[in-house]
Amino acid sequence: MESTKTKILKLLRSEKGYLSGQELCEKLGVSRTAVWKYMKQLKEEGYQIQAVQNKGYCLVDVPDVLGESEIKSRLTTKWAGKEVYFQEETDSTNTQAKKLAEEGAVSGTLVVADCQKKGKGRRGRVWESPKGSSVYMTLLMRPDILPQRASMLTLVMGLSVAQAVQKILDSEKCTQKVQIKWPNDVVLNRKKLVGILTEMSAQIDYIEYLVIGVGINVNTGEFPEELQDKATSLQAELGHSVNRAELIAQIMKRFEDNYAIFEKTQDLSGLLEEYEAVSANCQQPVKVLEPGKEYTGIARGINKMGELLVEREDHRIEQVYAGEVSVRGLYSYV
Numbered sequence: 001m002e003s004t005k006t007k008i009l010k011l012l013r014s015e016k017g018y019l020s021g022q023e024l025c026e027k028l029g030v031s032r033t034a035v036w037k038y039m040k041q042l043k044e045e046g047y048q049i050q051a052v053q054n055k056g057y058c059l060v061d062v063p064d065v066l067g068e069s070e071i072k073s074r075l076t077t078k079w080a081g082k083e084v085y086f087q088e089e090t091d092s093t094n095t096q097a098k099k100l101a102e103e104g105a106v107s108g109t110l111v112v113a114d115c116q117k118k119g120k121g122r123r124g125r126v127w128e129s130p131k132g133s134s135v136y137m138t139l140l141m142r143p144d145i146l147p148q149r150a151s152m153l154t155l156v157m158g159l160s161v162a163q164a165v166q167k168i169l170d171s172e173k174c175t176q177k178v179q180i181k182w183p184n185d186v187v188l189n190r191k192k193l194v195g196i197l198t199e200m201s202a203q204i205d206y207i208e209y210l211v212i213g214v215g216i217n218v219n220t221g222e223f224p225e226e227l228q229d230k231a232t233s234l235q236a237e238l239g240h241s242v243n244r245a246e247l248i249a250q251i252m253k254r255f256e257d258n259y260a261i262f263e264k265t266q267d268l269s270g271l272l273e274e275y276e277a278v279s280a281n282c283q284q285p286v287k288v289l290e291p292g293k294e295y296t297g298i299a300r301g302i303n304k305m306g307e308l309l310v311e312r313e314d315h316r317i318e319q320v321y322a323g324e325v326s327v328r329g330l331y332s333y334v
């Protein structure tokens, strides 16, 4: 059920001029006092709403406010983001999503935070998560697929994020191309823009739940020194800020559509073409870093199971499983 606040935001955004208090009361089925109270709350959250006597209300500026109503009012999905849990600050959205999953939260629940104190990368690494500038979100799912196939959903999410970000760049007439560095990074200008971390709770043949965490550097001003050459943000590349709630909504839509394609075959066969088109690794020399094993080769793309195909010097093709492996360009990070 959509909350009244979510409905007000939708109405205000779709109205070019003023929306009268009377109209709002009728559309929402609430009193004038209630409308006034909601407007007061929204103003406190940072929305610039002008109230003019005999005219009504007008949203003069849509700030980059991140909150449950702001996100919900932009979502156009059927199940992805069905429930939104927003926190100003959290340890890690993956940790929160797992907790909610244990408590019975529905598949499609989306956890979003404005700041993470213990943002996670793979193998216990840290994901820098400053407040007020980026997207940290985790989608909880209870997919009816085998646990061995779960890592493919990292790739489906990567593709969805890449497509949503590319759409923003295209609409701004920016000629840059977003790429995916297999398996879990989205890069722009050969620097890391997005990190994805999938975790699950599963039995041998059954997934209890799975959480896909996504960290996106959206309006990040400055990175810690060790990341300065390796990381970038949308703001850094575009020269202006991007609305985070809208980006989240676009990603959820892409993910829902891509997941529907994935679900038909429970593999990536229907998405391979799109994936290869945005792959940063394809036909590139790469170094594969597997726990206890390191080798080089040429990346030849991925197969329908999401494995990276790496051709070694003796022309043998290695099928690299997207579990705990890292891939580097031979001469740089990508």
Ligand code: ATP
Pocket (backbone or CB within 6 Å): 120, 121, 122, 123, 125, 126, 127, 128, 129, 184, 185, 192, 193, 194, 195, 196, 197, 215, 217, 227, 230, 231, 232, 325, 326, 327
């Ligand atoms: P690899 O580069 O080995 O493939 P990875 O993609 O598995 O690594 P993750 O574990 O997903 O990396 O992410 C953690 C790493 O990402 C950190 O070790 C750090 O180098 C980098 N990092 C941390 N925070 C950010 C950030 N906000 N933006 C970009 N990169 C970051």
